[in-house]
Amino acid sequence: MAASLRLGRQGILFGLRLSNFNTCVWATHPWQEHVRHLFRSPWILGVSPVKVQMPALSPTMEEGNIVKWLKKEGEAVAAGDALCEIETDKAVVTLESNDDGIMAKILMEEGSRNVRLGTLIALMVEEGQDWKQVEIPSPDAAAPPATDAATAPVVPPAAAFPATPPKPATSGPLRLSPAARHILDTHGIDPTLATPTGPRGLITKEDALNLLKTSPAPKASPAMAAPAALSPVLTPAAAPPPPGSRPNIPPLSVPGKPGAPGTFTEIPATNVRRVIAQRLTQSKTTIPHAYASVDCDMAAVMHLRKDLAKEQIKVSVNDFIIKAAAVTLKEMPEVNVTWSGDGPRALDSIHISIAVATDKGLITPIIKDAANKGVQEISANAKALAQKARDGKLLPEEYQGGSFSISNLGMFGISGFSAVINPPQACILAIGTSRSELRLCEDDQTLRTHQLMTVTLSSDGRLVDDELASRFLDKFRGNLEKPQRMALA
Secondary structure, eight states, X not given: OHHHHHHHHHHHHHHHHHHHHHHHHHHTOTHHHHHHHHHHSHHHHOBOOEEEEOOOOSTTOOEEEEEEESSOTTOEEOTTOEEEEEEOSSSEEEXXXXXXEEEEEESSOXXXXXXETTOEEEEEEOTTSOGGGBOOOOHHHHSOOXXXXXXXXXXXXXXXXXXXXXXXXXXXXXXXXXXXXXHHHHHTOOGGGSOOOSGGGEEOHHHHHHHHHHSXXXXXXXXXXXXXXXXXXXXXXXXXXXXXXXXXXXXXXXXTOTTSTTOOOOOOXXXXXXXXXXXXXXXXXXXXXXXXXXXXXXXXXXXXXXXXHHTTOOOOHHHHHHHHHHHHHHHOTTTSEEEOSSXXXXXXXXXXXXXXXXXXXXXXXXXXXXXXXXXXXXXXXXXXXXXXXXXXXXXXXXXXXXXXXXXXXXXXXXXXXXXXXXXXXXXXXEEEEEEEEEEEETTTTEEEEEEEEEEEEEEETTTSOHHHHHHHHHHHHHHHHOHHHHHHO
């Protein structure tokens, strides 16, 4: 017992001495704090960056193109300063900074195309920090996570197919159905490997599909096989096609061979073109289009334009058409509707979208509250919006939210056409050119020359039926043929 107490007391004294020794060591070695600060300094870890990502500058934007950087590396940036110009699916929009700091590193140079939303395009540092020591993230961190099926990892062909090809199962003359022949020719599979299950040894479509599932890796595509043809290494002659197979006519297209039959040149599609294609496909496949046309006498409008020109007021025929459409929508609010996911939605305002052709595609800037504006004010707004559309400077609020669209091809000599509805709108009015025609005047039974213009209304059958569309066109024609009515309305 005494020995145990003695040992315990010695252990306590030894622990106290060791604690005093550690305290002295730490107190006499301040270099450890310097090491700790060194590893925390920007020289080792780098300055923590402020990330600038590709933003969504329009509701339908999925990708953007970097047009021009307005700030250089090392340049000071204040909140609200313009960082760069980005081409969206609608226009070229200026990206503004949300923070103060210094532009440290530009990750996406000018001309970068198809930059996905959320991708890092630049790095900034806070004021007072060394921008040259910015910590640059890895390329994997700079790219947004891929969620599309197209970016999923591809399973190696060897894992999906058996190592040894099936043996030929037929020995007599081959008999293939048209569907089976097409499948086997498309995938370059020897039809003798198929097991016929049809009558009298016929290889059916199901036999071809079963063979396709168990066949080895498909033959290389022409684009991959073309470089091999340039190799100086001699290869054995190609085996003759199996009996019953047919050659590919016309020949498969191979890019990069000028003059060869069946070649093509890929043209990269802009974001605007891609969105136009998606919207047109959506419109024609989900909206039941109905069409109705009427001829309008433009004599009164032409006469009024001449009178206004004498007073140095220049307006176009299209300005009168916009005014007439807006007034007609005000008189018939049941046409001023859009389609939502649940059903029709009545609109309180009348915003007319006008189609403007640009080098990058068609865009529809909006003349807001057109029914309460005069023809001269509509003309000024239309000219300004058209110029901004051609320059790619439209703001999102200047081309989003229209209730009715107008597309005028009369200046190109088009007599009449049918336009595609711009969803979720219910109607679009297609305007043709004016023409002179002799018609019988009912008052005195004499022939007179009339200046006629054909307009065609494309309407969503779910919202505007044929009877409602006919009444709309009749009232629109009355407003256009008697412009004074529009002022009274």
